[in-house]
Amino acid sequence: MSNATSSGTLTGSHYLDGDHACSEGAIAAGCRFAAGYPITPSTEVVERLSQRFPLVGGRFLQFEDELAASIALLGGAWGGAKACTVTSGPGFSLMMEHLGLAAITETPCVFFDVQRAGPSTGLPTQPAQGDMMQARFGSHGDYRIIALCPNSPQECFDLTIEAFNMAEEYRVPVLVMLDEVVGHMTEKVVIPDQKDIKVTERRWTKKPPGEFKLFAPAEGSLVPEMVKPGDGYRIHVTGLTHDERGYPKMTVPEHEKMQMRLWNKIVLNSDKIVKYEAKDLDDAEVVVVSYGITSRIAERAIQQARAQGAKVGSFRLITAWPFPEKEILQLSKKVKAFVVPELNLGQMVLEVQRIVEGRCKTIPVPHVGGTVHDPQVITNAILGAVR
């Protein structure tokens, strides 16, 4: 490891696996606090952070379990640091309570989930995409988060920076949903100069103590600004339903007010948050909706289908949540079918079906996980849809 700039960013061309690219992305984004716990296939992320942080002024601690790691992350974030934690399925399940706490307290932070086949211990070293609904609905109650799906080590780096930026922009926990293959595949990752990397700093308020309210949206925004302990603001942060000062206020009208602002914070900003990669949609009769490693397999399947004359386009989810509702809705009015391959028994396809509302066909291509699809299976689904 050489050529690290003084800011810690590992500028240059590297051959990295997805997990390691995430670690470098975190460092480049300014993350200097991480709390972790080992779990296959995510462990490499924290291993690299534990190795790199002392060289770049960061602090990492491996905690006693994911319950501790997921809340220590919030402690670090509230302290004023950019903070992250890393896990896989079973650990992700343990972290759910604190994902909810992060959502209701509007803590800017990043959770990495390197998905593996579940449920429970499942296939620890093998891929799946079975946590996608859990990413959205895993914690109890209503809340909104942002979830990003990289499909290559380069994207692991890029989307990690995006994740930290969005966390600061919207004061929300952001999930980076990898899978075991993306996490463990080694590809070229180009890391730019620090000055060419767009990093969003925390939106520290300029209002003085007494005037500033930790949970009141900033002017012209749905998102409150931030402060940190020690600056005289005497903040109170609670997981109970709270008012704009942060004090518990457990009445129905206050709950509605708080909930709707948190909901709208993401929903009404969807246009700015949603990211996707669309190819060949203009004349497409069938659109393949995919994400993560499955999108790489789908590329091959689409090539094969086109070679046989099918007019097929690709719609790759980069943000799985919020789901690109507008775009899918528009497409559903002109295509014959959506083909949705996933390494699960049908999760994101449910969103497609929900938006499509029967306007056209939605064809799931499920897979129990453990390995990636055979592209031929997806090709067959596409060809079947075109007929």
Place this chain on the structure above:
Amino acid sequence: MTTASPAPKKDKKFQGIVVVNRENCKGCGFCVEFCPLHCLELEKGYNAKGYHPPVLAKPELCNGCDMCGLMCPDFSIYGYREKLEQAA
């Protein structure tokens, strides 16, 4: 077991003062029980919540030690001492 209250000193230089926040008091009685000079009593009257707050029944005995204040779980009583103007 009762302890006879000490007789008030004739040439005392300080006066203990007790301030009660009647409305926040929950009538637990800690202050009355643990006042070392037994100067406090729960009043016959009550506050809006129905509790009987304490009152300084024997102000001449109070030396402002603030044991009542330290004991109070509701931060509703505190004592302090004030220097008395001495006659020449």
Place this chain on the structure above:
Amino acid sequence: MSAPVKENPVNKYLRMERMPSIWCPGCGIGTTVNCFARALDESKIPLDNLAVVSGIGCTGRVAGYLNVDSFHTTHGRAIPFATGLQLARPDLKVVVYSGDGDLSAIGGNHFIHAARRNADLLVVMVNNFTYGMTGGQVTPTTFRPAIASTTPYGAFEETFNMPMLADSCGAVYVARWTAYHVKQLAKSMAEAINKRGFRFIEIAAPCPTLYLRRNKLGEGLDEMKFYKEKSVIRHGVDTREVALDYRKEITVGKFVDRERPTLEDAMDQRYKEALGKKYVPYVSPGAAKSQA
């Protein structure tokens, strides 16, 4: 001579606009908070530099009533939150204030690890021998054969001797007081707050509505009188001998007061030794004020 004090001197440590508290008449938690406020006064630490983290439960509500940067986190997880906060902000003094069920049951694992690591936290545990907020269930400190809502025929499990647990895991300061021992408690808290490392203070306190009522032990005041009568001060005694039992003698005092490197010290030391000049120490974001 100075003008008369018009306001209660503890008010500046409290969020007075939120009073009266939700705590029951005769509950001992408020008394411990009163002692904490006096301890803050005596220790002279700048209030801006203090962060209080609590868990869930009646004692967990303490964070909401103190006029400091405070965090009301999830059940049992105040300690890891506080550890994260302290690691990210070594310039702050972080205090965990929570209850017996929160810290010894669901939070037990975090308790022992923080003590083992010597995380730089003061952990104040108010032990009212019950889960009060949820209606009085049994906790790892509820004695045999006390009645609780989930042990309606009486508790049957061995309890934790929390000072011994803390001591055996390496805590550097271990003390127990009761809500009656207000002066000693305030002094202990003041002493502990300025020490470094994992410090633990257990405070036995009345829960009149649940623990006392179910066991026909009277009101909060009766329990306070019981503490006065049954407590024995034994400073420095071996923590193996301070186990509590139902209606028996309560050993109070300061049992452990020692020094060892904190989590941060150990981390720093290891990196210095292994990396030498390549080590870039962590810089707390506390150095720069929030307002740009």
